[in-house]
Amino acid sequence: MKPLYIPQIRQATGSKLEITVNDAIEGLETLTPVRGEMSIIHHLSYLEVNATVETIATLVCHRCLKHYNHRLQVDTQELIWLEDPAPDPEERSDSQQGDLSETLSPQGYFDPLNWLYEQLSLATPLQQICGDACEGVEPTLAQTTPVLDSRWSELAALKQQLNGGNEEMN
Ligand SMILES: [Zn+2]
Structure with missing residues (x-):
């Protein structure tokens, strides 16, 4: 079609x-x-x-x-x-x-x-x-969340860096 x-x-x-x-x-x-x-x-x-x-x-x-x-x-x-x-x-x-x-x-x-x-x-x-x-599957296979967690922690670290930079400028 x-x-x-x-x-x-x-x-x-x-x-x-x-x-x-x-x-x-x-x-x-x-x-x-x-x-x-x-x-x-x-x-x-x-x-x-x-x-x-x-x-x-x-x-x-x-x-x-x-x-x-x-x-x-x-x-x-x-x-x-x-x-x-x-x-x-x-x-x-x-x-x-x-x-x-x-x-x-x-x-x-x-x-x-x-x-x-x-x-x-x-x-x-x-x-x-x-x-x-x-x-379902084996519990070990089902746990894929840590990947997401590490991404969030990287983001949090970046955010902290940015905040730190701002404080230095002030
Ligand atoms: Zn199923």
Whole structure:
């Protein structure tokens, strides 16, 4: 499935494109292709994207590190504003970091697979546990926190140095 040229969506019947999804999505570890339906409607100032898709993702259990299968389902709608980017790059980054999820140029492209990738990534559980019967790993393997601790202590040392420097200047 190729990226869609946005002016062409406007020219479609009812300014609406309906897509049957049956694709493997790059970067997404799945057992089955992503399957379902998707529609994109051009409303002049924004695109309305609806999708109902599902796939079987292969995830790695955070507790025992085994691979396991997880059904991912997405039934979602997103509005994507059609707006040319502001010429001033600073202004642009400010407005794009606002609550608008996404903005595309009216003369640009909408990439359905990339969009689905984002939606399915969002639907992936943060806490990935293979099941109730998960036995976990050896406690020694699970303790990875010291790495983080040493980084914090380095930061603390740096902070102390900086504070010390300030005091000398005063
Ligand atoms: Zn597990």
